[in-house]
Amino acid sequence: MKATLVTLTLSLALVTAAAFPFERKGASASGGAAKEKRVQYAAWDDVNVIAHGLLQLGQGLKEHVDKTKVQMRDISTKLKVFNRTVTEMGKESQRLQVEGEALKVRARGLEDREGQLLNVTAELREKAEEMQQERRTMGERMSRLEERVDSMLQGAAGRPEPHTGAKNRSDARSIQLMLEAQNRRIDDLMERIRLQQEKLDKQNVRIRTLQSQIQSSRQRNNLRSSNGSAQSGVTEQRDSPVEMASDCHELFLRGETVSGIYTIQPKNAEPINVFCEMTADGGWTVIQRRQDGSVDFDQLWQAYEKGFGSLNGEFWLGLEKIHSIAKDGGYILNINLSDWGDDVVSVRLPFQLGGEETKYSLQIPEAGTFSTLESSLGTDATSGLPFSTHDQDNDQKSDTNCAQHLSGGWWFSNCGRSNLNGRYFQSPPPKQRHQRKQGIFWKTWRGRYYPLKSSVMMIAPAVIENKS
Numbered sequence: 073m074k075a076t077l078v079t080l081t082l083s084l085a086l087v088t089a090a091a092f093p094f095e096r097k098g099a100s101a102s103g104g105a106a107k108e109k110r111v112q113y114a115a116w117d118d119v120n121v122i123a124h125g126l127l128q129l130g131q132g133l134k135e136h137v138d139k140t141k142v143q144m145r146d147i148s149t150k151l152k153v154f155n156r157t158v159t160e161m162g163k164e165s166q167r168l169q170v171e172g173e174a175l176k177v178r179a180r181g182l183e184d185r186e187g188q189l190l191n192v193t194a195e196l197r198e199k200a201e202e203m204q205q206e207r208r209t210m211g212e213r214m215s216r217l218e219e220r221v222d223s224m225l226q227g228a229a230g231r232p233e234p235h236t237g238a239k240n241r242s243d244a245r246s247i248q249l250m251l252e253a254q255n256r257r258i259d260d261l262m263e264r265i266r267l268q269q270e271k272l273d274k275q276n277v278r279i280r281t282l283q284s285q286i287q288s289s290r291q292r293n294n295l296r297s298s299n300g301s302a303q304s305g306v307t308e309q310r311d312s313p314v315e316m317a318s319d320c321h322e323l324f325l326r327g328e329t330v331s332g333i334y335t336i337q338p339k340n341a342e343p344i345n346v347f348c349e350m351t352a353d354g355g356w357t358v359i360q361r362r363q364d365g366s367v368d369f370d371q372l373w374q375a376y377e378k379g380f381g382s383l384n385g386e387f388w389l390g391l392e393k394i395h396s397i398a399k400d401g402g403y404i405l406n407i408n409l410s411d412w413g414d415d416v417v418s419v420r421l422p423f424q425l426g427g428e429e430t431k432y433s434l435q436i437p438e439a440g441t442f443s444t445l446e447s448s449l450g451t452d453a454t455s456g457l458p459f460s461t462h463d464q465d466n467d468q469k470s471d472t473n474c475a476q477h478l479s480g481g482w483w484f485s486n487c488g489r490s491n492l493n494g495r496y497f498q499s500p501p502p503k504q505r506h507q508r509k510q511g512i513f514w515k516t517w518r519g520r521y522y523p524l525k526s527s528v529m530m531i532a533p534a535v536i537e538n539k540s
C-alpha cells in the first residue's frame with residue numbers, strides 16, 4: 073500500500089513538473105496559437121493523468137481504511153476477552169484471599185491449643201518429678217521405719233515383759249497404718265496423673281485430626297491457585313474434607329463435644345442421622361430413649377428393624393442401624409434407668425448384635441459372673457438371644473408369644489427379666505398386675521412389676537472404657 077502511494081505521489085510530481093514549464097513558456101511566448109493549443113492539449117492529458125492518479129489514490133485510501141477498521145474490530149474483541157479474564161482473575165484472587173484468612177485464623181487457634189498442651193505437659197512433668205522426689209524421701213523414711221520396727225520386734229522377743237511388748241506392738245501397728253495411708257495417697261496421685269495423661273492423649277488425637285484437615289484444605293487451595301483463573305467456573309465439593317465419621321465416638325475424637333444430632337456413616341453402609349451423647353470420656357451413639365410415653369413402642373418387626381420415633385425425643389434407632397454400627401464387634405452397651413424417685417442406675421455390658429440372618433441376636437459374653445443388676449439382660453444372652461415382636465415370635469417360651477403377652481419388641485427369652493420397650497405408664501401405674509407387667513421393667517433393680525420412669529440405651533467402642 074505504501075509503495076503504491078509513493079509511486080503515485082512521484083508520478084504526480086513528475087507530471088506537475090512537466091506541465092509548468094509549458095505554461096510558463098506559453099505565457100512568455102509572443103503568441104503562436106497552434107503552439108498554445110498544443111500546450112492546452114498537453115495540459116488536458118496531464119489533468120487526465122492526474123485525475124486518474126487521484127482516483128487510484130482514493131481507492132487505495134479506502135482499502136486502507138477498510139483494512140484498518142477490521143483490524144480495530146479484532147483488537148477491541150481481544151481487549152474485551154482480556155478484560156473478562158482480568159475480572160475473573162480478580163474475583164478468584166479475592167476468594168482465595170478470604171480462604172487464606174480463614175485458614176490463618178484456624179492455624180492460630182491450633183497454635184494456641186498446642187501452646188496450652190505444652191504448658192500442661194510441662195506442668196505434668198514437674199508434678200511427676202515432685203512425685204518421684206516424694207517417693208524417694210518416702211522410701212528412705214520407710215526403710216528407717218522398717219529398721220525401727222525390726223529392732224522393736226527383736227526387743228520385744230528379747231524382753232518377755234508383757235506390758236512393754238504390747239506397747240511396742242501397738243506402736244508397730246500404728247506405723248503400719250501410717251504406711252498404708254501413705255501408700256494409698258501415692259496410688260491416688262498416680263491415678264490422677266494417669267487420668268491427666270489420658271486427657272492429653274485425647275487432645276493429641278484431636279489436634280492431629282485438625283492438622284490433617286488443615287493440610288488437606290491447604291493442598292486444595294494450592295492446586296486451585298496454580299491452575300488459577302483458566303477455569304473459574306468449576307464447582308467443587310466443600311465441607312467434606314475427610315470421610316464421614318463411623319460413629320459418635322469418632323466424632324468426639326474429631327473435636328465434637330456437644331451432644332445432639334449428627335450424621336455418621338458406618339462402614340459399608342449408608343449415612344444415617346443419630347443422637348450423640350458426648351461425655352468427658354467419649355461419644356456414645358444413643359439407640360433407644362424412653363422418657364415420657366410420647367411414642368408408641370408396641371410396633372411390629374419391620375418398625376423395629378428400621379427404627380421409629382424422634383431422635384430429639386423418644387425413639388428406637390432400629391436393629392439394622394445398630395447392627396451396621398456395631399457389626400465389627402468390640403462395642404459396649406450402656407443402659408441408664410431411672411425410677412419415679414429419680415434414683416438412677418447404669419448397666420454396662422460388652423455385646424455383639426448379629427444381622428438379620430440371626431434375627432438380630434444379642435450376645436453378651438460372660439466374663440466371670442454377672443452382677444445381680446447385669447443379670448436381667450446378661451444371663452439369658454450369653455449364647456445369643458434373637459429379637460422378637462408380635463409378628464415374629466423368636467423367644468424361648470414355646471407356649472407363649474412373649475412380645476404379645478408383654479408389649480413391644482425385645483430380646484425375650486423365657487419372656488425374661490427385662491423389657492425396656494414395654495408400655496410407658498405414668499405415675500401412679502395401674503393397680504392390676506396383668507397390666508403393670510406390660511410396662512418397662514428391669515427385674516433385678518426395681519422388680520418385675522415396677523414400671524420405670526426412663527431408659528436410655530447407648531453404644532460405644534469398648535476403648536472408651538479403657539481406664540486401666
Ligand SMILES: *[C@@H]1O[C@H](CO)[C@@H](O)[C@H](O)[C@H]1NC(C)=O
Pocket residue numbers: 151152155156159
Ligand atoms: C472491563 O470490564 C469492566 C467491568 O467488568 C468495565 O467496567 C469496563 O468498561 C471494561 N472495559 C473494557 C475495555 O471492556
Ligand SMILES: *[C@@H]1O[C@H](CO)[C@@H](O)[C@H](O)[C@H]1NC(C)=O
Pocket residue numbers: 184187188191
Ligand atoms: C503457658 O504458660 C505461660 C507461663 O506459665 C503463660 O505466659 C502462657 O500464656 C501460657 N500459654 C498458654 C497457651 O496458655
Ligand SMILES: *[C@@H]1O[C@H](CO)[C@@H](O)[C@H](O)[C@H]1NC(C)=O
Pocket residue numbers: 224227231236237240243
Ligand atoms: C520398745 O520397748 C522397749 C523396752 O520396753 C523400749 O526400750 C523401746 O523404746 C520401745 N520402742 C519404742 C519404739 O517405743
Ligand SMILES: *[C@@H]1O[C@H](CO)[C@@H](O)[C@H](O)[C@H]1NC(C)=O
Pocket residue numbers: 295298299303
Ligand atoms: C489444571 O486442571 C486440569 C483439569 O482441570 C488438570 O488436568 C491439570 O493438571 C491442572 N494443572 C495444574 C498445574 O494443576
Ligand SMILES: *[C@@H]1O[C@H](CO)[C@@H](O)[C@H](O)[C@H]1NC(C)=O
Pocket residue numbers: 349408416417418528
Ligand atoms: C447415664 O448415667 C450416668 C451415671 O449415672 C450419668 O453420668 C450420665 O449423665 C447418664 N447419661 C444419660 C444420657 O442419661
